[in-house]
Amino acid sequence: MIDKQVKSRGEAVAGVADGATVLVAGFGAVGVADDLLEALHEQGARDLTIVANNAGNGDVGLARLINSGRVRKVICSYPRSGDYSAFLNAYRDKTLELELVPQGTISERMRCHAAGLGGFFSPVSAGTKLAEGKETREIDGKLHVFEKPLKGDIALLRADKADRWGNLTYIKSARNFNPVMAMAADVSVVQVNEMVELGSLDPEAVVTPSIFIDRVVVVGDKA
Amino acid sequence: MSPSYKPLTREQMAWRAAQDLPEGAFVNLGIGIPTLAASYVPAGREVIFHSENGILGLGPKPEPGMEDENLIDAGKNYTTLVTGGVFMHHADAFLMIRGGHLDISLLGAFEVSEAGDLANWTTEDPSFPPGVGGAMDLAVGAKAIRVIMDHTDKKGNPRILRHCTLPLTAAGCVKRIYTNLAVIDITAQGLFVVEMVDGMTLEKLQSLTEPQLQLSESYQPLALPAAMAA
Numbered sequence: 506m507i508d509k510q511v512k513s514r515g516e517a518v519a520g521v522a523d524g525a526t527v528l529v530a531g532f533g534a535v536g537v538a539d540d541l542l543e544a545l546h547e548q549g550a551r552d553l554t555i556v557a558n559n560a561g562n563g564d565v566g567l568a569r570l571i572n573s574g575r576v577r578k579v580i581c582s583y584p585r586s587g588d589y590s591a592f593l594n595a596y597r598d599k600t601l602e603l604e605l606v607p608q609g610t611i612s613e614r615m616r617c618h619a620a621g622l623g624g625f626f627s628p629v630s631a632g633t634k635l636a637e638g639k640e641t642r643e644i645d646g647k648l649h650v651f652e653k654p655l656k657g658d659i660a661l662l663r664a665d666k667a668d669r670w671g672n673l674t675y676i677k678s679a680r681n682f683n684p685v686m687a688m689a690a691d692v693s694v695v696q697v698n699e700m701v702e703l704g705s706l707d708p709e710a711v712v713t714p715s716i717f718i719d720r721v722v723v724v725g726d727k728a
Numbered sequence: 729m730s731p732s733y734k735p736l737t738r739e740q741m742a743w744r745a746a747q748d749l750p751e752g753a754f755v756n757l758g759i760g761i762p763t764l765a766a767s768y769v770p771a772g773r774e775v776i777f778h779s780e781n782g783i784l785g786l787g788p789k790p791e792p793g794m795e796d797e798n799l800i801d802a803g804k805n806y807t808t809l810v811t812g813g814v815f816m817h818h819a820d821a822f823l824m825i826r827g828g829h830l831d832i833s834l835l836g837a838f839e840v841s842e843a844g845d846l847a848n849w850t851t852e853d854p855s856f857p858p859g860v861g862g863a864m865d866l867a868v869g870a871k872a873i874r875v876i877m878d879h880t881d882k883k884g885n886p887r888i889l890r891h892c893t894l895p896l897t898a899a900g901c902v903k904r905i906y907t908n909l910a911v912i913d914i915t916a917q918g919l920f921v922v923e924m925v926d927g928m929t930l931e932k933l934q935s936l937t938e939p940q941l942q943l944s945e946s947y948q949p950l951a952l953p954a955a956m957a958a
Contacts, residue, residue: 532781532818533804535797558818583861586804596857605858608780609822609865616819628868629826632899635860677815679798681781684817712817 509671510700510721514544517694517722521550521659524577528615528657528686529557529567533586536679538696540724541661542566552577556615556657558608558682560584560592571595580655582608605635610652612685618654619688619717627652657690664713667697668704671718672711680712687717694720699727733927735879735908736950743768743956744923745834745876745906749775756780756825756866758835758848759803761876765834768956776810778830780862782821785813802862825862826869833870835863837877837902839892842939844902844914846875847894867898879907880936888912888919889938909933911950918942923950 511517518541521527527545531537546569553576560579561568568591570576579601584592595601606614607629617625626649630636640651662683664673673695675683687693700723736744742764749755749769756778757763766788769775777786780802787808790796795806809815816824824830837848849863867873880886888905904922905912910933911923922944924933934941 533800535781535800535804583859584857585859593857597855603857605860607860607864608818608862609826612818612822613826627826629898630864631868632896633864634895635864675815677796677798677809678779678781678783678800680815680817682818685819 508669509715509718510667510669510723512722514540514696514722514724515547517541517696517720518544518548518659518661520692521545521548523550524552525550525658526554526556526656528660528690529555530660530662530681530683530686532558532678532681534562536663536675536681536683537566538661538663539566540696540722541694542570545661546570546573546575551575554578554580556580556611556655558582558611559586560589562587562589564591568592571601574600576601578602578604580604580606580611582606582611607635611655612682614652614655615657615685615689617652618656619685622654624651624653626650655689657686658692660686660690660693662687662693662695664695664697666699666701666706667695667718667721668701668706670703670715671695671721672706672715673697673713673718674706674710675712684713687713692719693717694722696722696724698725699723733909733925733932736925737908739764740952740956741876741906741908743952744911744950745874746770748874748904749773749832751775753831754778754784754824754829755832755834756830756870758833758866760836762834762836763801763803765876778821778824779807780821780825780866782816782818783807783809783813784816784824785810787813822862822865825865828869828871830870832872832874833866834874834876835866837875837887838894839887839889840875840877840902840905840914841889841892842914842919844900845892846873846897846902847892849897850895852895863897867901872903873901874904874906875902876906879909884936886936886938909936912941913944920944921947923948925950
């Protein structure tokens, strides 16, 4: 019997190696796997590359990993969001590298990896500083920039409901990066509010099919 | 000496831009003044707002006490979903932006050039890390890309320039600018003034604008309705 549920958040993030690339879902504070990020902090992996839209808030989750000196590089579109003092301090101390990527390019690079493609040409950032050093090609008279696929060793995700196979549903704008990151990592781990019986999620309403999910942990009241 | 014209307020600029959002349009509003335009869509006109974080059918701010922790807009403020609105994931939200599916992208800007180049993502302040967010995506792909911004900077220097001085967000993308003084179209034949605020002259506007301006054949005064004129 397939059962992807694990008992603890520690089990959920087990095996993350030093130097791993971690896909951290969320937009601002919404749809972020706070419990899994805390578990990763406890787990101890260092020298991490984080892929996220923002670069942490306050001293929790991603910000706490940065404050603890565990992050080597952040690939994000917008670090200046909320209280980003953890990122700012590390950036100014030059202990952390920033790769700034347009938001749609980050998500498409991950989708591209998930789809088994070797990259894509995008008009976004053509002729700007963010395209410096990248291969370009004119397609139908418009300048395009070559973007490589982006994969994670592990994705830390947050959804609403899961079944034991790992089918997922989300809540409103908390969906954001979760489905595309779920598809783009070797190991995809999700914290959910609730486990439901296999068959009780409407097949038409499942957003992330089970094939993309490896481990599920329930957090909160229904854990 | 006080000027003989009255610049528009942020709300009045947003109102003016909103008058050009047609029935049935899919529109993305950038953070800042563009966001205000949602409040000024003429009554009876159905316009569907898109948000980069995966919302099609973005609604107004929630009433106090009705905030939903899972429902925020691109500026990370609480928002609502209109009846008929839907959610999608990020790659699809940006597919809509990049792929020509949106009718209008209405953006803020620091500078716009006479070629329609847009600079709105960084002032290159070395003490802070840069952030681009969805700015470069939003400046590519929509069928019409329009800007709302003050006509000059705080010192009175033009922000409509021959060439942008700040790093570009995208080249040649802006087709119309709504400022606090005028509405200006960018065309292959140059910059055309479509409307100016009451009391403004082409000569005065030109002195606040670097590239050459021409009066549009369809020029008319920028008329605010009584409710917006206060």
